[in-house]
Amino acid sequence: MQRDVGSFPLAPGLRAKLIGAGFQTAQELLEIGPCELSKEIGISKEEALETLQIVRRECNSNATKTAGDPEAVGKCTALELLAQEQAQGFIITFCSALDDILGGGVQLTKITEICGAPGVGKTQLCMQLAVDVQIPECFGGLAGEAVFIDTEGSFMVDRVVDIATACVQHCQLIAETHQEEDFQKSLETFSFESILSHIYYFRCHDYTELLAQIYLLPDFLSEHSKVRLVIVDGIAFPFRHDFEDLSLRTRLLNGLAQQLISIANAHKLAVVLTNQMTTRIGQSQSMLVPALGESWGHAATIRLIFHWDNKQRLATLYKSPSQKESTVPFHITHTP
């Protein structure tokens, strides 16, 4: 194992001591025992034992990977990924124009970001998606649950009840026209109480709580394995006011984005974030751009921008790996 000592996840002070003592590759570390290691570099025996365990674990997993199948690494060919993608469903938004530009709906294993000025409909769409993810499979949904992390306090339960009731009615209409067994059966469990009970709501008041919530999310998700959607309504709000150190903000946001995408990938769910808009003053004019800066723009895989055009709401798909940029109009109605 010619792996360099610097590439193991060890504490920086420990790493500095190891390199200072002359250890370069994992091979050299594995050859000596913990007592000698602790004497050589002047750390306690427990730390030496831990270090050797980490190194041994990484090297062993490497050995089994090279000897065995490539699946263990998490590598797969594009063909297998294609099969996986085609078998995945989408979360429909109940607005066919929006679903069209998104390529069928909100995609799983990806982060979708919705930006827009206040009042344009971001939270409405989030609530709609939290209901839509629970549609039973026979109606074309995912039969999943939703996690709603609210930082702005804009989650209105009455509106969710409206949306849920309308959704149930819609499914009932479909069931009547099709008259199949499983449609009726799934309708029995699909009522607005069950919808509301499967939306897990968390309220975070500042960025520390938000970060903690997201880092604790994998444990929550391993208990509730049916969750297929994580919504963070208002990712900009806790990071925008009272934040003096901008480079710390960038680092935290980037770490957050990586954590979210790794959750989305590991648990096969969709992550939806909403963002605010800010004004950028260019040379000749000022434009509205999504908040949180340039580096945040790279965090989301798919970016939707909602804006107004003379009393008409428009949605623009600004960034997507598989769909073209386009703009469609949409409405927010009483019954979607």
Add this chain to the structure above:
Amino acid sequence: MVILRAGLCPGLTAEMIQLLKANSIATVVDLVSSDLEEVARKCSLSYKALVAVRRVLLAQFSAFPVNGADLYEELKSSTAILSTGSRSLDRLLDSGLYTGEVTELTGAPGSGKTQVCLSIAMSTSHDLKQNVLYVDSTGGFTASRLLQLAQTRTGDEEEQVEALQRIQVARVFDVYKMLDVLQELRCSVSQQVLSSLGPVKVLVVDSVSAVICPLLGGRQAEGLALMMQLARELKTLARELSMAVVVTNHVTRDGSSGHLKPALGRSWSFVPSTRVLLESREGTWGKASTRRIASLTKSSRQPTGIEVELDIGSCGVLEESPAASGEGC
């Protein structure tokens, strides 16, 4: 800084090492740079033995200079130039991706970096019939888009399937896992493990800044150290295994001038030999366009500032033909 160990070279015994360590000579560098007469006196070792050991260690650990002509011959025989599938991009890159070098694509979000990467992967896999390893750290890899690109190149389903099979995808979301994957690639090639596919010719890392940015900044230098570790792995893979490495990078806004510049700072800017900046045409959101401008910002072979136009639409990355309008997909 290699530690002195018994058996590192003939004549270096364990007792010798103990005596040397007692006089604070623990590594090869210490031994080679110390005055041997002094050492022989202090450790009561034979001067001749120490000189012999030093000679062997120097031969083992020092780097040898290479004649320029030999280097040129070696490069000529080992470097390959891989076409990216798009004539205008090839023109920008001096006829394609060079193996042994790291090429970087930067651009704002939505400028088409992932599209260009997918297109390079597909053209290497389908046109050149070589294997590709695609390391994805942003979640932007969409296999259905890759299928679309394959379908525009050939209508034969078997060929499409084969092309997709030659592309291996690894999804890693933090820097240690990325180092893992790169290390494993190096081990598997050096141990000549015959996977079902064969040697990888192109390595695409999309994107490198997504895993490094959370670590940079602040008072710790650990982020920089890991970034340099990653850079070293990529360059080693490129040079020793003759691969062409393509990485993508983000852009950030320069604090003072307000212009966009590639992320990861000045230390990273020395790592890739060629840098391409992708931009979309100035316009408001209403006008959707698939045209992008690629400009060369750093190259060891061409003058910088060359620009070409790319169309990242449904046909993949095609050139802009001046006569036709680039449609007809």
